[in-house]
Amino acid sequence: MKVETIAAVQGDHNLHNYEEVSSDFNWADVEKEFSWSKTGKINMAYETIDRHAESDRKNKVALYYQDQKRHESYTFYEMKRMTNRAANLLKAHSDLEKGDRFFIFMPRSPELYFAMFGALKMGLIVGPLFEAFMEGAIYDRLDDSEAKAIITTPELLPRIPLDRLPNLKTVFLVGENVEEDGKIVDFKKHLHTCSDRFEIEWLDKEDGLVLHYTSGSTGKPKGVLHAQYAMVQQYQTAKWVLDLKEQDVYWCTADPGWVTGTAYGVFAPWLTGTTTVIIGGRFSPDAWYKAIEDFGVTVWYSAPTAFRMLMGAGDALVKEYDLSTLRHVLSVGEPLNPEVVRWGVQVFNKRIHDTWWMTETGAQTICNYPSMDIRPGSMGKPVPGIKVAIVDDRGNELPPNQMGNLAIEKGWPSMMRQIWNNPAKYESYFMNDKWYVSGDSAYMDEDGYFWFQGRVDDVIMTSGERVGPFEVESKLLEHPAVAEAGVIGKPDPVRGEVIKAFVALNEGFEPSEELIQDIQQFVKKGLAAHAAPKEIEFKDKLPKTRSGKIMRRVLKAWELDLPTGDLSTMED
Ligand code: WT7
Numbered sequence: 001m002k003v004e005t006i007a008a009v010q011g012d013h014n015l016h017n018y019e020e021v022s023s024d025f026n027w028a029d030v031e032k033e034f035s036w037s038k039t040g041k042i043n044m045a046y047e048t049i050d051r052h053a054e055s056d057r058k059n060k061v062a063l064y065y066q067d068q069k070r071h072e073s074y075t076f077y078e079m080k081r082m083t084n085r086a087a088n089l090l091k092a093h094s095d096l097e098k099g100d101r102f103f104i105f106m107p108r109s110p111e112l113y114f115a116m117f118g119a120l121k122m123g124l125i126v127g128p129l130f131e132a133f134m135e136g137a138i139y140d141r142l143d144d145s146e147a148k149a150i151i152t153t154p155e156l157l158p159r160i161p162l163d164r165l166p167n168l169k170t171v172f173l174v175g176e177n178v179e180e181d182g183k184i185v186d187f188k189k190h191l192h193t194c195s196d197r198f199e200i201e202w203l204d205k206e207d208g209l210v211l212h213y214t215s216g217s218t219g220k221p222k223g224v225l226h227a228q229y230a231m232v233q234q235y236q237t238a239k240w241v242l243d244l245k246e247q248d249v250y251w252c253t254a255d256p257g258w259v260t261g262t263a264y265g266v267f268a269p270w271l272t273g274t275t276t277v278i279i280g281g282r283f284s285p286d287a288w289y290k291a292i293e294d295f296g297v298t299v300w301y302s303a304p305t306a307f308r309m310l311m312g313a314g315d316a317l318v319k320e321y322d323l324s325t326l327r328h329v330l331s332v333g334e335p336l337n338p339e340v341v342r343w344g345v346q347v348f349n350k351r352i353h354d355t356w357w358m359t360e361t362g363a364q365t366i367c368n369y370p371s372m373d374i375r376p377g378s379m380g381k382p383v384p385g386i387k388v389a390i391v392d393d394r395g396n397e398l399p400p401n402q403m404g405n406l407a408i409e410k411g412w413p414s415m416m417r418q419i420w421n422n423p424a425k426y427e428s429y430f431m432n433d434k435w436y437v438s439g440d441s442a443y444m445d446e447d448g449y450f451w452f453q454g455r456v457d458d459v460i461m462t463s464g465e466r467v468g469p470f471e472v473e474s475k476l477l478e479h480p481a482v483a484e485a486g487v488i489g490k491p492d493p494v495r496g497e498v499i500k501a502f503v504a505l506n507e508g509f510e511p512s513e514e515l516i517q518d519i520q521q522f523v524k525k526g527l528a529a530h531a532a533p534k535e536i537e538f539k540d541k542l543p544k545t546r547s548g549k550i551m552r553r554v555l556k557a558w559e560l561d562l563p564t565g566d567l568s569t570m571e572d
Pocket residue numbers: 214259260331332333334335336354355356357358359360379438439440452454455461464465466
């Protein structure tokens with residue numbers, strides 16, 4: 001069978017020969033790029049900002065920020081001063097100390113990044129929260145991490161249950177005419193009076209960096225902790241995968257509430273001193289194409305759902321904008337359909353390079369590189385220096401073309417270092433003390449390209465966002481009408497999957513359109529809009545194991561009209 005390929009891009013790429021580099025690569029060589037390899041003192045904020053502010057890049061634009069109201073830009077030198085001010089502010093108005101958890105819960109804005117890097121300069125562990133989260137989701141994360149401070153806006157503040165979070169001592173508010181009290185501090189007011197000089201808190205390379213909460217198929221969201229050392233892989237993939245060079249203008253569309261928005265929204269590009277665009281506000285095809293034109297974006301990193309929505313907006317729209325600056329386009333988060341790759345070639349005359357990784361991997365792991373042929377539908381090949389394999393359920397490596405667990409050999413640089421408060425959970429990711437097991441199933445072809453096949457567990461990917469069915473089911477059960485709930489991902493042409501809930505009602509409740517809407521609102525308000533079921537189907541009873549566990553596999557089979565498989569563990 002002939003495989004479809006799209007030939008390598010001609011040009012001078014940072015990763016010029018994949019096979020050659022892969023055969024002889026040592027991560028220790030990347031450490032030499034950073035002064036900490038000699039001093040032993042590390043800090044992500046220094047490597048992303050101050051280092052450049054003290055070099056020829058001093059007056060280079062670090063950040064272009066744009067939303068409907070604001071158009072601003074900051075050089076590396078200005079970012080150094082603003083983040084110093086933020087660090088002084090956090091220090092002066094709290095008892096935050098190195099290693100404490102500092103959360104960020106606000107829409108994108110320059111202040112978000114001042115606070116984030118100011119916190120890093122203080123040696124705090126930064127916990128970003130997606131702005132769509134509602135009270136329940138926020139409580140779980142702040143409680144589990146024993147967060148000591150948070151930065152938010154007056155609009156979002158009511159969603160933080162302050163009285164139930166005794167450890168949360170300080171709230172920095174970004175708003176107008178903020179009323180301060182023992183807990184609330186006006187961020188903008190003090191930012192301008194704080195000194196722009198700050199002594200960075202030097203850290204060990206294994207000290208904490210960011211804490212990202214992510215969903216699994218069971219239990220509450222878990223806190224994935226990354227160490228400062230993650231920068232080694234983030235830096236090197238910015239070179240090899242994003243192919244960033246001195247003159248690039250880079251735009252990653254991800255929100256900093258997710259790992260893509262931290263690792264590749266700001267860390268990776270700034271580690272390489274690259275000018276970075278941040279666009280606030282909601283997705284709109286016009287605004288996005290306009291952003292590429294306005295800033296002359298050369299490297300663009302987005303997600304399959306966004307590309308599919310742009311595809312849906314029509315090819316005529318593309319022609320209204322000058323997108324000729326685009327040099328390199330990438331995607332992450334969910335399977336990138338071959339159709340979308342072909343569309344990219346057709347309308348942008350660019351290949352969309354799929355990349356695979358996850359919150360736990362901390363950086364890109366399997367990728368398509370500009371100097372390599374693309375096989376549409378494939379995630380590409382492992383980042384040089386990282387061993388990826390397909391293993392069976394005992395951890396034996398499988399030969400090409402056999403489907404199995406996508407696994408990574410333990411010890412890659414940006415590997416998560418902890419599941420917060422949950423060492424047993426952390427250990428459960430690893431098999432035979434050798435393999436990190438991702439939860440994805442895949443196979444590798446004879447030529448070493450990896451092909452995604454699905455999740456092994458019940459985790460739902462909707463618009464590139466990971467939603468744990470358990471979290472949604474738990475929230476549904478809190479609704480007075482709901483007796484039982486089972487939640488699955490239903491395939492969707494644009495969003496990859498949408499959330500579908502099967503619900504059995506309590507006595508005295510009848511199925512109705514109003515009830516569906518009421519339940520949807522309930523989840524939206526309690527958890528997050530993207531976690532609310534798009535579809536709700538009422539059933540008299542849900543399929544359960546004898547131990548009472550909802551059998552999502554059976555629900556999925558019902559939904560897709562597939563055979564239900566082995567039902568031996570099902571009750572009656
Ligand atoms: C899961 C991780 C850090 C990236 C953003 C999502 C799915 C990710 C791909 C891809 C097919 C993908 C996997 C993975 N996924 N990239 N290129 N092709 N699936 O991070 O929320 O931690 O989710 O996203 O299922 O396990 P995340």
